[in-house]
Amino acid sequence: MKIGELAKATAIPVETIRYYEKIGLLPEPNRDTSGYRAYRQPHLDRLLFIKRCRNLDMAQEEIRELIRLAEQPEADCSGVDALLARHLVHVRERLEELARLEETLVRLQEACSDARTVRECGILDGLNTELETPRSDDHHNHVPGTHGPGQS
Template identity: 85%
Template sequence: MKIGELASATAVPSETIRYYEKIGLLPEPDRDSSGYRAYRPGHLERLLFIKRCRNLDMAQDEIRELIRLAEQPEADCSGVDALLASHLHHVRERLKELASLEETLVQLQKACSDSRTVRECGILGGLTSELDTPESEDRHNHVPGTHRPGQT
């Protein structure tokens, strides 16, 4: 099948498929006589596996490791369990951070419950005062700590 057919079958954009090939998550397909990529059923299965992992918010390195482990079907599955336990811990930490974010946003919203001018806006005042506090290493994220350094 061609890349457009694979994209349709999986609801994964062609650009993403090419990217997964580039970073080695998806093996490069053979080329047909016209030079087009020719995907096999194994590509479809792998892409669906990657998509399911991404839906669970797994990072590329986690997916790569799961693929590596899956290629050893007779091996002990403790590595898979350990990877999932680590990811679950990460998800739980993010949930705590999101709860804290929600609390902060609720407090900011309460600061501006009355009709006022923008100059008197409690939300903008609160956000401005937050700018004066030192930044943590995770402040580049929209949600602090959503991905550890080096993970996407």
């Protein structure tokens, strides 16, 4: 199948499919006689696997590791379990960060419960002063490697 058909079958944009090829998550397909990429069932399966992993908010390096582990079907699956455990720690940390963010937004909204002018707006005043929120470097995100082995 051609890339447009693959994109339609997976609901993944063509640009994203090409990106996954470029970074090595999706193997490059062979070309047909016309020079077009000719995707096969394994490409579709891999792309759907990647999509499911991304739906679980997994980072590219986590997906890459899962693919590497999946290519060793007779190996012990403790590596898969360990990867998922690390990812679960990251998800729980992110949930805590989001709860703190929610608390901050609620405090800001409560600062402007009365009808006033913009000049008197408690929300804007709060945004112009330092809020008690985690600094951007206090948390991990999905930049590859930020929550790999040995990191939370």
